[in-house]
Amino acid sequence: MDQALSLWxxxxxxxxxxxxxxxxxxxDQLPLQTYTAVYYVLADLVMLxxxxxxxxxTRPSLLSAxxxxxxxxxxxxxxATRLLSAAGPVAAPREAxxxxxxxxxxxxxxPFTRQEVIGFVIGSISSVLYLLxxxxxxxxxxxxxxxxxxxxxxxxxxxxxxxLYGLSVLLKNPEEGQSxxxxxxxxxxxLVGSLGVLLLDxxxxxxxxxxxxxxxxSELEPLLPS
Numbered sequence: 001m002d003q004a005l006s007l008w009x010x011x012x013x014x015x016x017x018x019x020x021x022x023x024x025x026x027x028d029q030l031p032l033q034t035y036t037a038v039y040y041v042l043a044d045l046v047m048l049x050x051x052x053x054x055x056x057x058t059r060p061s062l063l064s065a066x067x068x069x070x071x072x073x074x075x076x077x078x079x080a081t082r083l084l085s086a087a088g089p090v091a092a093p094r095e096a097x098x099x100x101x102x103x104x105x106x107x108x109x110x111p112f113t114r115q116e117v118i119g120f121v122i123g124s125i126s127s128v129l130y131l132l133x134x135x136x137x138x139x140x141x142x143x144x145x146x147x148x149x150x151x152x153x154x155x156x157x158x159x160x161x162x163x164l165y166g167l168s169v170l171l172k173n174p175e176e177g178q179s180x181x182x183x184x185x186x187x188x189x190x191l192v193g194s195l196g197v198l199l200l201d202x203x204x205x206x207x208x209x210x211x212x213x214x215x216x217x218s219e220l221e222p223l224l225p226s
Contacts, residue, residue: 002055004149006140010051012133014044019126020193027119032168033190116186123189130193134200141207145214152208159201166195 021037023029112120141147169191174183184191 001149002051004140004144004147005051006136007051008136009133009140010044010048012129012136014041014048016126016129016133016193017041017044019122019129020190023119023121023123023126023189025119027116027123027186029119029187029190030169030172033165036165112186120186120189123193127189127193127196130197131200134197134204138200138203138207141204141211145211147208147211150208152205155201155204155208159198159205162194162198162201166191169194 017037017040021034021041024033024037141150169187170184174180
């Protein structure tokens, strides 16, 4: 596992999921988004723990550093979430966003509060981390010319989950008095984070097909006479 999976892929994944959780909470996203974000973070911690376990099981003295790093990260995330939630939603004046096309408020639009702006920014960071996390794994597969040690079910279910996740957000009706454009703008980082990574996951799927086919072909080659 420690050779097949890229550590930067796992770190980018847990970083994206953590920002996704904080951003979903602050930006008042759908309950489904918050619940799935909690599950994603827990699943990432299990994968990261397994990675360090198999990597350092022959060197138990080195286990303390990654474990302490993960615990410190979790404590920081929990403290930041508690502090930001304690502030409560504060309505931001419309003049503060005048002239900014991204967060401008139009008629029939739901205005951004200060807390939602913070959540929007964290959600945008989450989507960038999601996109960047796939690149190290694609590079690792390319250098190894193999996908052995990686479960394709992981990426297949991630692609299916991201597709249904994005569709569930798109198919939900906006709030009363809110335009569709304003609704999409409020959920834009999470749509990019879920639907935008499908192309990169498709590249990984192609790597599974190419490298496993080449491995199967090499195994079928007749043995040379001694």
